[in-house]
Amino acid sequence: MARLVMKFGGTSVADLTRIRNVARHVKREVEAGHEVAVVVSAMAGTTNQLVNWTREAAALHDAREYDTVVAAGEQVTVGLLAIVLQDMGVPARSWLGWQIPIRTDSSHAAARIADVDRTILEERFREGQVAVIAGFQGLAPDNRIATLGRGGSDTSAVAVAAAFNADRCDIYTDVDGVYTTDPRIVPRARRIPKIAYEEMLEMASLGAKVLQTRSVELAMVHNVPLCVRSSFDDPDDTPAMGAEGNRLVGTLVCDEDQIVEQNVVSGIAFSKDEAKITLRRVADKPGVAASVFGPLASANINVDMIVQNISEDGRFTDMTFTVPVADYDRAVSVIEAEKDKIGYDAVSGSTDIVKVSVIGVGMRSHAGVAAKLFKGMAERGINIVAITTSEIKVSILIDAAYTELAVRTLHSLYGLDEE
Amino acid sequence: MARLVMKFGGTSVADLTRIRNVARHVKREVEAGHEVAVVVSAMAGTTNQLVNWTREAAALHDAREYDTVVAAGEQVTVGLLAIVLQDMGVPARSWLGWQIPIRTDSSHAAARIADVDRTILEERFREGQVAVIAGFQGLAPDNRIATLGRGGSDTSAVAVAAAFNADRCDIYTDVDGVYTTDPRIVPRARRIPKIAYEEMLEMASLGAKVLQTRSVELAMVHNVPLCVRSSFDDPDDTPAMGAEGNRLVGTLVCDEDQIVEQNVVSGIAFSKDEAKITLRRVADKPGVAASVFGPLASANINVDMIVQNISEDGRFTDMTFTVPVADYDRAVSVIEAEKDKIGYDAVSGSTDIVKVSVIGVGMRSHAGVAAKLFKGMAERGINIVAITTSEIKVSILIDAAYTELAVRTLHSLYGLDEE
Numbered sequence: 001m002a003r004l005v006m007k008f009g010g011t012s013v014a015d016l017t018r019i020r021n022v023a024r025h026v027k028r029e030v031e032a033g034h035e036v037a038v039v040v041s042a043m044a045g046t047t048n049q050l051v052n053w054t055r056e057a058a059a060l061h062d063a064r065e066y067d068t069v070v071a072a073g074e075q076v077t078v079g080l081l082a083i084v085l086q087d088m089g090v091p092a093r094s095w096l097g098w099q100i101p102i103r104t105d106s107s108h109a110a111a112r113i114a115d116v117d118r119t120i121l122e123e124r125f126r127e128g129q130v131a132v133i134a135g136f137q138g139l140a141p142d143n144r145i146a147t148l149g150r151g152g153s154d155t156s157a158v159a160v161a162a163a164f165n166a167d168r169c170d171i172y173t174d175v176d177g178v179y180t181t182d183p184r185i186v187p188r189a190r191r192i193p194k195i196a197y198e199e200m201l202e203m204a205s206l207g208a209k210v211l212q213t214r215s216v217e218l219a220m221v222h223n224v225p226l227c228v229r230s231s232f233d234d235p236d237d238t239p240a241m242g243a244e245g246n247r248l249v250g251t252l253v254c255d256e257d258q259i260v261e262q263n264v265v266s267g268i269a270f271s272k273d274e275a276k277i278t279l280r281r282v283a284d285k286p287g288v289a290a291s292v293f294g295p296l297a298s299a300n301i302n303v304d305m306i307v308q309n310i311s312e313d314g315r316f317t318d319m320t321f322t323v324p325v326a327d328y329d330r331a332v333s334v335i336e337a338e339k340d341k342i343g344y345d346a347v348s349g350s351t352d353i354v355k356v357s358v359i360g361v362g363m364r365s366h367a368g369v370a371a372k373l374f375k376g377m378a379e380r381g382i383n384i385v386a387i388t389t390s391e392i393k394v395s396i397l398i399d400a401a402y403t404e405l406a407v408r409t410l411h412s413l414y415g416l417d418e419e
Numbered sequence: 420m421a422r423l424v425m426k427f428g429g430t431s432v433a434d435l436t437r438i439r440n441v442a443r444h445v446k447r448e449v450e451a452g453h454e455v456a457v458v459v460s461a462m463a464g465t466t467n468q469l470v471n472w473t474r475e476a477a478a479l480h481d482a483r484e485y486d487t488v489v490a491a492g493e494q495v496t497v498g499l500l501a502i503v504l505q506d507m508g509v510p511a512r513s514w515l516g517w518q519i520p521i522r523t524d525s526s527h528a529a530a531r532i533a534d535v536d537r538t539i540l541e542e543r544f545r546e547g548q549v550a551v552i553a554g555f556q557g558l559a560p561d562n563r564i565a566t567l568g569r570g571g572s573d574t575s576a577v578a579v580a581a582a583f584n585a586d587r588c589d590i591y592t593d594v595d596g597v598y599t600t601d602p603r604i605v606p607r608a609r610r611i612p613k614i615a616y617e618e619m620l621e622m623a624s625l626g627a628k629v630l631q632t633r634s635v636e637l638a639m640v641h642n643v644p645l646c647v648r649s650s651f652d653d654p655d656d657t658p659a660m661g662a663e664g665n666r667l668v669g670t671l672v673c674d675e676d677q678i679v680e681q682n683v684v685s686g687i688a689f690s691k692d693e694a695k696i697t698l699r700r701v702a703d704k705p706g707v708a709a710s711v712f713g714p715l716a717s718a719n720i721n722v723d724m725i726v727q728n729i730s731e732d733g734r735f736t737d738m739t740f741t742v743p744v745a746d747y748d749r750a751v752s753v754i755e756a757e758k759d760k761i762g763y764d765a766v767s768g769s770t771d772i773v774k775v776s777v778i779g780v781g782m783r784s785h786a787g788v789a790a791k792l793f794k795g796m797a798e799r800g801i802n803i804v805a806i807t808t809s810e811i812k813v814s815i816l817i818d819a820a821y822t823e824l825a826v827r828t829l830h831s832l833y834g835l836d837e838e
Contacts, residue, residue: 016472016475016476019476050495053435053495053499054498054499054502056435057435057438057499057502057503057506058502058503058505058506060506061502061505061506062501062502062505062512064512065498065499065501065502065505065512065513066498066502067498068494068497068498068501068513068515069494069495069498069499069502071494072491072492072494072495073491075487075488075490075491075494076469076472076488076491078487079473079484079485079486079487079488080472080473080476080484080488082481082484082487083473083476083477083480083481083484083485083488084476084477086477086480086481086484087476087477087479087480093481093483093484094484094487096487096564098517099562099563143518144518145515
């Protein structure tokens with residue numbers, strides 16, 4: 001017997017046919033003798049509808065009221081899934097965030113989970129009752145509903161798994177696992193059977209939208225093994241946890257130590273959510289960086305990569321940096337408003353760029369990963385605008401037109417193509 | 420300064436345009452200096468959608484899960500209305516049943532309100548904050564959401580008004596008041612400016628669907644004046660409470676003593692929700708009624724009118740009674756299953772009947788109301804199948820084909836036609 005948390009997203013509970021499918025997945029695990037908690041999102045489309053209504057109500061609105069409105073989506077799903085489970089003979093009941101409670105901090109609309117109360121649920125697990133828990137929501141210190149921000153149900157699931165020392169947290173989604181890169185771009189991309197938390201964290205934050213970054217962080221901190229798998233698998237033709245044998249399902253996100261055969265590079269991620277801004281002829285003197293990036297930070301704009309050319313005459317230089325596409329216009333306005341204080345000739349920019357990243361914990365012990373990358377790009381005639389590196393990744397900024405070419409080239413180069 | 424509870428139903432909050440209209444009604448009362456609590460239903464159509472999903476999930480379902488699902492509707496409306504009010508500069512916040520809490524008994528899906536906690540809200544009223552309260556829901560003793568049954572938002576509003584000693588509870592609806600009878604049948608029907616609780620109770624339970632019966636009972640017990648009025652009135656061209664002068668709005672449901680000019684008859688109600696069942700040649704002996712109505716009561720079927728003919732030979736009689744249309748088939752089955760125990764020749768019945776009622780507290784002191792009715796029906800050639808009377812009403816059962824004729828005749832007969 002093990003303890004298992006199963007999480008199903010919006011497309012997996014989009015209608016009652018799919019909710020029944022979810023219930024069959026749950027039933028399979030219950031019948032295998034496991035203690036099960038299920039965390040569900042709102043039915044696909046519901047949250048968007050609710051969010052749009054709050055925007056229509058007022059452009060600027062009270063985050064506490066926003067939370068009250070949008071949390072209604074998960075409330076509907078938990079009740080329906082509990083009814084379907086009971087109808088299949090599986091003892092179950094629904095739990096809203098405030099009933100457990102799942103306590104959060106007071107950052108309404110973007111709350112973080114502070115604590116999951118174990119008292120009531122532990123008892124129910126012992127009685128064999130499946131807990132159907134509303135994802136995305138908790139109880140703030142003001143005794144009002146708080147939501148975790150978009151995609152927060154993944155985080156709810158991991159927090160529940162951590163609180164109850166679950167043996168595994170299965171994230172059911174509309175893909176069957178994490179791939180070496182986006183299969184729509186590289187048809188020879190392979191499903192990764194096991195990936196380390198750190199790698200998944202980089203994949204998630206660099207554009208692979210399978211898991212919410214925060215949930216991977218939380219899983220890593222509490223060492224909760226995550227399994228990313230498909231909710232469209234036939235529930236009756238899928239082995240229950242512990243009975244998989246060689247029929248490995250999905251992708252296991254786990255501690256590096258548990259991965260025996262570790263590739264140097266695990267995956268290639270890319271993100272089109274980047275825009276670059278270039279300042280021409282900035283004074284090359286101390287304090288200039290602060291005068292550029294201080295005002296951007298105050299405006300809550302995240303700057304990612306920064307490149308500063310060596311000045312030719314020791315007096316002026318060009319400076320390039322990247323910001324999220326959504327903040328591009330705002331960032332340019334901030335820079336223009338500060339023109340006199342910063343001192344530059346002209347500002348220009350582009351959103352037609354992409355960040356491509358090569359990720360792998362194996363890089364720690366293998367030199368030459370970056371060198372191989374630069375050589376590969378040069379052979380293809382792809383110009384690298386900027387570079388950042390960390391212990392387990394190398395990222396380059398290139399012209400968006402070369403996205404497919406660059407990703408395919410790197411995927412082959414690091415031996416990731418399926419045979 | 421007064422304290423006012425304002426209740427808006429589903430059609431009044433059907434979309435954001437209408438929610439803004441509701442907010443303007445609220446703002447008017449706040450600007451007149453009143454302390455205001457608003458009770459709202461789910462957006463029109465939402466509750467039906469949610470109820471249908473629970474039925475689709477399983478024909479027989481856990482009432483506690485049903486409550487969790489359907490209570491989501493009001494949760495959305497309170498958040499949206501609070502946002503719109505704040506946007507108009509009116510201090511407001513939403514309150515869910517469990518947050519106040521509004522405590523109910525444990526009859527999930529058909530709960531009764533046990534108590535409304537005053538502690539938090541009294542403080543907010545003093546601070547001038549409008550309380551936007553979710554109707555139809557409360558907190559059951561098991562710490563789960565309970566709903567009050569369809570139309571329960573009226574009851575929520577009255578319970579809140581009673582708990583906070585409100586000076587009035589305004590029920591905004593899609594009609595502009597209570598009419599002497601259905602204006603679709605009698606074009607000369609008039610809006611009743613004031614009606615006594617007892618009369619309204621009879622009107623409500625006899626087919627005038629303006630208010631939920633339970634809410635009128637509660638208002639009567641706690642002596643809360645109710646005002647039934649239109650949510651489609653122009654909020655800016657309507658006087659605030661206390662500034663109405665002669666511009667009487669809607670219908671005031673109040674204590675009999677507060678009505679100076681009391682008509683003998685206040686209104687004519689009719690209900691097509693009746694079916695009659697006749698048993699031919701039942702033994703005319705003690706215990707027969709028990710053998711018929713005992714099994715019906717066990718099957719939870721309400722019997723309304725009962726007529727038993729005088730037997731010709733002292734041995735057999737015919738017995739006719741009415742049940743709600745929805746229970747007709749079931750009632751016939753029960754009677755057929757008990758045939759041997761009851762002992763009768765044949766059972767027959769019809770749903771083509773209507774109950775027409777003449778209602779007025781003035782009947783208590785005026786004789787001859789019933790006599791006038793019988794004479795009027797006889798002159799029109801309308802056969803009366805059964806009769807019941809109470810202190811303030813006379814009801815007759817007639818063939819449904821005569822509904823319009825009977826209602827129009829009685830409306831004229833008791834001087835209710837508009838001049």
